[in-house]
Amino acid sequence: MRVTSNESYTARHLQVLEGLEAVRKRPGMYIGSTDSRGLMHCLWEIIDNAVDEALEGHADAVEVRLYADGSVEVRDNGRGVPVDEVPGVGLSGVEVVYTKLHAGGKFGGGSYGSSGGLHGVGASVVNALSERMDVQVDRGGKTYQMQFHRGEPGRFSDGASGPDPRAPFSAFTESSVLDVVGKVAKNKSGTRVRYWADPEIFLASAAFSYEELVERARQTAFLVPGLTISLVDEREGTAGENAEGEGDEGQAPHEGPRTETFRFDGGTVDFVDFLAPDSAVTATMRLTGEGTFAEKVPVLDAESGHLVSREVERAVAVDVALRWGKDYETRVESFVNIIRTPGGGTHQSGFEQGLMKVVRSLVESNSRRLKMSAKDPRIEKDDVLAGLTAVVTVRLPEPQFEGQTKEILGTSAVRGIVSGVVERELGAILGSSKRDQKTETSRLLEKVVAEMRARVTARMHKEISRRKNALEASSLPAKLADCRSEDVAETELFIVEGDSALGTAKLARSSEFQALFPIRGKILNVQKASTADILKNKEVSEIIQVVGAGSGRTFDLPAARYGKVIMMTDADVDGAHIRTLLLTLFFRYMRPLVQEGRVYAAVPPLHRIEVSGGKGGKKSYIYTYSEDQLHAELRKLERAGKSYREPIQRYKGLGEMDAHQLAETTMDPSRRTLRRIRMEDERALMEAETVFELLMGNDVAPRREFIVEGAAAVDRDRIDA
Known part of the structure; x- marks a missing residue:
């Protein structure tokens, strides 16, 4: 063990890391990590600088290009980085922006009212972590250029093959020079930044994700109406279809660069409509407003050139869009100056606070019509958020984030401002006396109350429906013929159509691991029914109880009592209808069971x-x-x-087979055939949503049109009627 005395630890042991050296020494402090996530964060910093020009109305086009040599370029048609000399510094604006930490036009100088890149370390950090960076600025009829090697300004001597980070580099020694490399029209301006990430900093596995770029570009186009964002991927092995406004998923690949363009002239309302996964209970509502707060901050004094502490008034613009759907999943996306905040923050908590006040007030004032009693529990946040899709955006100068990665907004005053806007605007919409709005509000309140009751009931189901021991078995439905095994991995629950088939199935099953539960006729169509009706329905509630994992948002897959749930119905039209009704129940209220591939359909001969x-x-x-x-x-x-x-x-039904035949053809695992119900990805989920709503939903017209269009393809001889 090495011991160092206090006397031997002196000031000469302390390292002072000047400028960008500190960034290269501790890159994780600035970009979070040196893997693909950190690499993408660097790209976001450069893109955000370009988009900030659009936010201020100075640009309407941004292009991101991924080159085959691993470099990336971001172009915009904004004002261009200032090329004149910065007072008191003696350097051009380009060199200051790309080499000096905490330098830029976003510290209250009036250049930006609100921006995404506000710490002033974005561009300079990216430069420090780049093996090479080329910056070109179109301004005043000229094209200016400055090149950097790991943050140091100078010139590269490129060969005929084009820009190369390994080309000979000459650093500026006495003074830096901003080269003029071309001419442009006097009214043309913009900035182009191309850089090569430094392999000494980033992991060899780090790579730019085109899918993340597509998602971010689409998101930004929604949040900045009128901005055109183009993506070009020239890397080897990439292929795709050109697209405008949508991605190229599902398109046939072709040779050449993958390109996409996004432009949306709507706003947060269009964004919510794009994100919403289900059919609507309410129309999409937009809530806008403003607020101000006072804040004491250091401000650069024009006369002295030093920072002085002054109290300034901050303006906060709030733009929220939201709608409720029939499903129970919640999706709330929050943004600050178009920067996504996945961790939420004060703006999102203010949104939820205002939302709760409005909905609770409306529920209390309509308690008689909603048949609420004093015994009913209070509405909770999960009840209100069920089925909600919302986009919450705020714009303000110099927001306080928790860390450079900007995942959580910390400006405390924003909470009250957002809450006040939501409370005022949403209260006016939902409290409107217009007939259509009253109907919509009524549907919403019924949904919220139903969610509250479903939550309470599901909690009760969860408590009573776990596998019971011998003393507790009577709490399960009496008609359940349970199995003996408690090993969930091997147990099977057969949901059988009719009591007649149950008698044969009891003789045909292996009682060690096969349980039987009969249903009488066709169960409730849960796609059309309210949550309250579903809970009142005996067949549906007993199926939920037998499965034993609850329902809806509280469904707990590990608590399910059986490894497989098998629908065993007659091989006729009615049997197919019963299977469809059961699948609707599983999809709507026990979806994880389907997503895990634990729901099957028996295939009788x-x-x-x-x-x-x-x-x-x-x-x-x-x-x-x-x-x-x-x-x-x-x-x-x-x-x-x-x-x-x-x-x-x-065979017209299961009851026509004797026990031996039923076991041999339908129930014996060694000889039977089962159809597994699968939902492997997000696309399958969206398709299932569409089909269930079309075939089982309230809207009759699309279903009638579907039947009429498909009637010609039906073979009448195959209809079992």
């Missing part, structure tokens, strides 16, 4: 062929599961010269 064994021979049976398979088997028998009994037995 349609036909039984009795094959003669000849003289003294034993008869055999062949089961078929479709008309095509039946005819194929009959042709085989005829070619083999075997006879079979006619007419062929056609």
